[in-house]
Amino acid sequence: MSAPHAPLRLPANQPPQFYRGGDAIAELRGLSASASDFGPEDWVGSITTMYGQDTNGLTKLDDGRWLRDAVRADPTGWLGAKHVEAFSDSTGLLVKLLDAGQRLPVHFHPTDAFARKHFDSHFGKTEAWIVVGTYGDDPRVYPGFRETLSRKTIDEWVREQDTPSMLDALNSVPVTAGDTVYIPAGLPHAIGEGVFVVELQQPTDFSLTIEWRDFLDSPEKGHLGIGFDTALETLDTSGWDPDRLETIIRRTAGAEGSTVDLLADGSGEFFRADQLRPAGPLALDPSFAVLVVMDGAGTLRTEHGDELTLSRGETLVVPFAAGATELSGDVTIIRCRPPAPERRT
Template structure:
């Protein structure tokens, strides 16, 4: 069976901080309330997304990799990761702030949880007035001072708060303390991992359980990178019909593409699958004589065997993701 561009059925996740923007702004269809995350492409155990349409409908990423191997993910990707798909792709809507958290490195995650680490990035799609993110520390700080701030319930005072707007991008390597603030809708690209250490959660109670959520400060202490940085935001260009470098890390590469009219994409030299996240507008994708549509809030995976596509749009913004 010939591989083709694939959409997956999203998995919608209840979060006590979730809102309605996934439905009202990204046109996601669900009936539950407080949905904070749409998992677009996932190989997390127990949370595997399935192909939405076509001959491969209902298949998971693992099933596709087992069948098609390098033709699906790329020969070098298959050699490194085997039947594990390496990325988790999400849209996130924070009506209220997420907990202050940190993710363990690959080494710690493997040792403690038999998991990948969780290096990730955020691309802000929409932000309410004065909405902010928390990324890293506001000043030089050591482990002892940090622990004192935790004990005094003043840890927020040493965090770096940054007001954000549409298009703002942040790379969050493992070890960097972070949180999404209220009023932010964003796209998240990360390693396949669901390991998070909560540090601070505003002493709030989850309405579904009647309890405060668990904190993981003992585990987090060894995972935190206390290095101070003066600037956390990623700068990038927005040239039309160009793959503008956004975040290129050892774990994934993401480019920003503003599509206007027609753009031919040649992936013959790329030994990887490609994921498109449409973050604004809509477009048509022509591939092997077939046409596929993609609109704001939708995600499409091009198997590695697809080496050429044509993108057509009056105007659309894409995140292009690959290994």
């Protein structure tokens, strides 16, 4: 029997979404199903519900408890004392597997300050994408406006639902596995068809969708009830030229080493992600973490004597109280963690 805070394998957790996708998730997990049977997002180690819902989105543990409730019952054991001091009983993190079976709409997310004011939340929704696979003719992403735009222009596009103008105004960046894109709160963006990512986010579901027609039932779902006039106050309308864009994009496909930091500078205030590929036994410090096994097979051992075999497609949550761990084997893992407590004030 495992210790109370041993690492735990997690089942797929795919709440219903408004867009198509999911076959890449099924393939990674070794399941046979169509995209319509699964879903484009798998919320991994989630204490977050879909916006306005009671439980959809939450991770359920094998013992029947929501992970959210387990963490609240023992935040220090799950998260560590320093994390609890900084973030209370929130993990500070939401991880998703996201398989875009169609292009996502143009949208953006609120900053922390905006979320506190309008959504009574300590967290906004900064996010990052780790591209782990692509398919189709032209996989690409759309981060930020190419040139600075006036609020009047954007108001007109939203009112008219002028999708061609919205898309044309965004940067269009082809991607392949190993590319990572950091998306600060407020940055307009979309993910194109055929892009499969491990996505890190702050633990909220606040999406302000300016391209709502053909995706959402009503404009109210686009602005989450606060009105587009208010929502657009947190939109980054500044231009992101190629030099500026390079500050949020990394190309890590050829990176070597047992531990590779995957995300752009500046993202550490919100979350951390690294690729683990041990050349021999790899020691890992105590930390709350979500693990996604991308390839191969290996073993995770804890200082308390727990030992888990790992294989491609598995997802796990590791509590802080698991202590120091050791990873070995011919395995590739993406490790997702909240920010170090000292990185947030």
